[in-house]
Amino acid sequence: MILSIQNVVKRYAEHTALAGVSLEIPKGQIFGLLGPNGAGKTSLIRIINQITAPDEGQVIFDGELLQPKHVEQIGYLPEERGLYKKMKVGEQLMYLAQLKGLSRTEAQNRLKDWFIRLDIKDWWNKPVDDLSKGMQQKTQFIATVVHEPKLLILDEPFSGFDPINANMLKEEILGLKERGTTILFSTHRMESVEELCDSIALINHSQVVLTGEKEEVRNRYKKDEYAIKFSGTLSDTDDFQVVSVDDAGQSAIIKLTQADGTNKAIAALIKQVDLQEFKEVVPSFNDIFIQVVEETK
Amino acid sequence: MNKILLVIQREYLTRIQKKSFWIASLLGPILITAIYAVPIWLAMQDKEVKRIEVVDESGLFQTADLVDKEVEFKLVKKPVADLKANFAKEGYTALVHLPKDILTNGKDLKIYSEKNLSLSLKSSIERVIEKKVRAVLMKEAGIASEVYEKTQVDVGSETVTVSESGDETSSSSGGAMILAGVMGMLLYITLLLYGSQVMNGVIEEKSSRIIEVIISSIKPYQLMLGKILGVGMVGLTQFLLWIVLTIGLSQVASKFYQTSPIQQKMEQVKKADPKVAKELNDASPMAEVTKVIESTNIPLVVGGFLFYFLFGYLLYSSLFAAIGSAVESATEAQQFTFIVMLPIIAAFMMAQFTMQDPDSTMAFWASMIPFTSPINMMVRLPYGVPAWELATSMTLLVLGFLACSWISARIYRIGILMYGKKVTVKEMAKWLFYKG
Numbered sequence: 097m098i099l100s101i102q103n104v105v106k107r108y109a110e111h112t113a114l115a116g117v118s119l120e121i122p123k124g125q126i127f128g129l130l131g132p133n134g135a136g137k138t139s140l141i142r143i144i145n146q147i148t149a150p151d152e153g154q155v156i157f158d159g160e161l162l163q164p165k166h167v168e169q170i171g172y173l174p175e176e177r178g179l180y181k182k183m184k185v186g187e188q189l190m191y192l193a194q195l196k197g198l199s200r201t202e203a204q205n206r207l208k209d210w211f212i213r214l215d216i217k218d219w220w221n222k223p224v225d226d227l228s229k230g231m232q233q234k235t236q237f238i239a240t241v242v243h244e245p246k247l248l249i250l251d252e253p254f255s256g257f258d259p260i261n262a263n264m265l266k267e268e269i270l271g272l273k274e275r276g277t278t279i280l281f282s283t284h285r286m287e288s289v290e291e292l293c294d295s296i297a298l299i300n301h302s303q304v305v306l307t308g309e310k311e312e313v314r315n316r317y318k319k320d321e322y323a324i325k326f327s328g329t330l331s332d333t334d335d336f337q338v339v340s341v342d343d344a345g346q347s348a349i350i351k352l353t354q355a356d357g358t359n360k361a362i363a364a365l366i367k368q369v370d371l372q373e374f375k376e377v378v379p380s381f382n383d384i385f386i387q388v389v390e391e392t393k
Numbered sequence: 394m395n396k397i398l399l400v401i402q403r404e405y406l407t408r409i410q411k412k413s414f415w416i417a418s419l420l421g422p423i424l425i426t427a428i429y430a431v432p433i434w435l436a437m438q439d440k441e442v443k444r445i446e447v448v449d450e451s452g453l454f455q456t457a458d459l460v461d462k463e464v465e466f467k468l469v470k471k472p473v474a475d476l477k478a479n480f481a482k483e484g485y486t487a488l489v490h491l492p493k494d495i496l497t498n499g500k501d502l503k504i505y506s507e508k509n510l511s512l513s514l515k516s517s518i519e520r521v522i523e524k525k526v527r528a529v530l531m532k533e534a535g536i537a538s539e540v541y542e543k544t545q546v547d548v549g550s551e552t553v554t555v556s557e558s559g560d561e562t563s564s565s566s567g568g569a570m571i572l573a574g575v576m577g578m579l580l581y582i583t584l585l586l587y588g589s590q591v592m593n594g595v596i597e598e599k600s601s602r603i604i605e606v607i608i609s610s611i612k613p614y615q616l617m618l619g620k621i622l623g624v625g626m627v628g629l630t631q632f633l634l635w636i637v638l639t640i641g642l643s644q645v646a647s648k649f650y651q652t653s654p655i656q657q658k659m660e661q662v663k664k665a666d667p668k669v670a671k672e673l674n675d676a677s678p679m680a681e682v683t684k685v686i687e688s689t690n691i692p693l694v695v696g697g698f699l700f701y702f703l704f705g706y707l708l709y710s711s712l713f714a715a716i717g718s719a720v721e722s723a724t725e726a727q728q729f730t731f732i733v734m735l736p737i738i739a740a741f742m743m744a745q746f747t748m749q750d751p752d753s754t755m756a757f758w759a760s761m762i763p764f765t766s767p768i769n770m771m772v773r774l775p776y777g778v779p780a781w782e783l784a785t786s787m788t789l790l791v792l793g794f795l796a797c798s799w800i801s802a803r804i805y806r807i808g809i810l811m812y813g814k815k816v817t818v819k820e821m822a823k824w825l826f827y828k829g
Contacts, residue, residue, distance in 0.1 A: 177606065180598075
């Protein structure tokens with residue numbers, strides 16, 4: 097485990113942001129931190145970044161109690177991110193890299209590599225003011241990863257990215273994962289969860305309401321429903337019930353009466369209709385998210 | 394510690410690299426020099442003799458009675474009404490009307506002029522008339538004019554301060570006052586200037602949202618401290634530039650002054666008459682400056698200035714930083730900056746009284762209370778201040794700074810993360826007690 101969050105409580109004057117949150121984040125994974133607005137994600141991220149301290153509970157980072165020296169092993173890209181507008185790109189990144197503990201020469205060498213890699217060599221002396229939004233996002237991303245952190249925290253990293261930059265970011269994230277970086281990834285966009293995450297945790301009302309590996313969670317929310325295509329007339333049997341049929345009467349959703357009854361259901365189906373396609377309905381994370389949030393209201 | 398140095402370096406370098414810094418650094422000394430040089434220059438230009446028409450209904454005055462260095466009087470015998478209409482057209486600055494009963498009713502003297510008369514011209518005219526009227530009255534009272542001439546003595550004092558050990562220094566009250574005024578003013582301007590620079594820096598970081606990235610690398614108090622120290626060093630650099638440039642410029646200006654025709658004429662006069670030379674020397678502005686420099690404990694004043702600038706600045710800028718952290722824009726900050734500016738303005742106003750009477754009770758307390766002491770103690774310092782008072786004032790200022798920076802750091806760490814909420818003073822007070 098790179099990060100072990102144990103019973104963390106954070107209270108503000110008027111409300112409790114985190115009410116006893118526990119999470120285990122395994123090394124080398126992309127871990128999705130999900131939850132509606134105001135659920136407590138940002139509070140948790142700020143605690144991991146040591147911007148604020150928990151009122152109760154503790155955080156273990158890489159086997160040690162979280163302490164100030166660890167900021168150099170964590171990279172953080174906040175949702176609301178900014179840069180010093182009047183500073184030049186190169187100077188700015190040098191400053192941010194050195195704040196993360198890199199020496200001057202080390203920072204310079206690594207930044208030069210990144211500038212070559214992202215094909216932005218001629219930006220070094222440009223003031224941030226002159227950069228487009230996409231260019232600023234690249235700059236911010238470099239600032240987040242230049243010190244090669246063990247843990248990378250990305251809060252809604254894709255918001256505001258155009259498809260080309262989003263793709264570049266995705267490639268970089270996957271590359272970092274390959275090189276052993278753990279990525280804590282907070283987002284609302286379920287398609288990026290499906291695409292990138294290995295595990296997820298869902299926070300609602302200051303508590304963890306769902307956590308686990310992506311496929312395992314998905315299996316938990318399977319409803320034994322199958323999508324079929326057919327010709328003929330379909331009706332309920334002992335082995336399945338018809339949930340819905342489309343207007344043309346060519347495809348339908350059926351629900352099995354027994355969890356492992358696929359063979360029986362297929363046998364029953366081919367007696368009734370000419371079966372062309374039989375496919376399990378896998379719940380999307382969008383559906384799971386909505387379902388769990390509704391349930392834990 | 395290393396990281397605070399990084400913050401200081403960034404704050405310092407980004408400001409030093411700005412054009413506005415260099416413009417202010419260059420314009421400052423030019424303005425300071427101009428404030429002193431322009432009046433001198435104007436005085437040099439304004440040496441044309443003023444012409445005044447005089448109508449004397451009393452019949453006491455002859456042309457010989459009306460003599461002055463800077464004014465040329467002309468006695469005329471025409472009705473006042475005619476002259477009033479024409480004196481300005483004929484090139485006279487003013488028309489003086491002496492009533493019949495000038496001896497008994499001096500207040501009835503009337504001076505007509507197109508523009509407001511300068512005070513010095515008015516008093517020159519009054520002096521000349523007074524002198525004659527007094528002479529006539531003396532004569533009527535039976536005092537011979539020779540006796541009267543003898544009573545015209547000129548008293549001039551030299552002030553000398555005597556220290557407890559009996560050392561005497563020729564002091565200059567006027568000079569001390571100028572020095573006090575200049576330093577009080579300088580502190581007032583710089584406290585406001587650099588304090589608000591710190592505040593704007595904090596607002597910039599908050600509104601551009603870079604703050605969250607920075608404080609995931611360093612502690613908020615480190616960032617605040619680094620910013621305050623960095624901007625403070627910019628202030629010290631600017632002082633240094635101002636001092637060097639002002640000295641340079643005033644050297645040039647005084648050279649120019651020395652080679653001016655008036656100065657050359659004065660030199661000739663000095664050579665001709667040693668007595669006049671001494672009088673002229675005593676009266677010249679340069680002599681006054683020299684006297685101030687001789688009578689002031691320069692290391693004490695310079696050291697005091699640096700100390701009071703530094704700690705006064707630290708105290709106020711930490712409060713400015715706290716305000717900056719609680720708001721999201723400069724306009725929103727205005728309502729709060731007033732709270733911090735109030736004591737600075739009050740201190741500056743008190744300093745005007747302190748300057749008049751540096752040993753009054755008010756001056757004493759104003760130079761002890763940390764919020765007002767930087768300006769007020771600096772104003773008192775050129776006049777001489779007992780060592781224990783200075784030590785107490787300095788200690789209180791350092792303690793005041795520590796208290797203010799503690800309060801500010803606690804507001805700051807919460808404020809920088811607060812968005813989309815109009816903050817009140819009451820709320821800021823609550824933040825003091827929030828946990829980590």
